[in-house]
Amino acid sequence: MTATAPTSSPLAAETDLRPHHVARLRAAVESTGLSPNQLADQVCDHVLGQQVTAQRMAMRPDADALRRRLHAYVRSLFTGDHDRRLRNTQQRVGSGPYAGMPLEAYLGGFVLIDDVIMDTLVHALHDDPDALSLALRSYRRVSTTDLLVHLGRSDAARDVTPR
Secondary structure, eight states: TTTTSSOOHEEEEEEOHHHHHHHHHHHHHHHHHOOOOHHHEEEEHHHHHHHHHHHHHHHHHHHHHHHHHHHHEEEEEEEESSSHHHHHTTTTOOOOOOTSSOOOHOOOOHHHHHHHHHHHHHHHHHTOOHHHHHHHHHHHHHHHHHHHHHHHHTTTTTTOOOO
């Protein structure tokens, strides 16, 4: 796949996600001195440190597994392997770090992930507005594509009948 070729997933086409967006995002994160693994640690601490999230997690017998899935999910944002991941995930909607949680928890989790990643990018790139803009737009493409996947949105799955 070339850097300018869109990914083959229909959902990635909706957001115009391309391999160079993932590469740009990974490079921006690494320019902060953090590895994707370290950033995933920070995201987990932030998300799981929120009172509402902590309460929901405490009620689940699989809280440790949820932390591992959240950590793996955040790391996966930087892999550049979205085609395979998107194809596989489309078959397993609801299997991510917020599986079995209310939709509000799932969407709220994305906002908390955004908090850490966007703050990290702004802090590292605030002196270079062009690089910051490119990094933020790349992150939004990656995260929005994943959000579409996890919510199971596709033209085939959506009810588009006017009511």
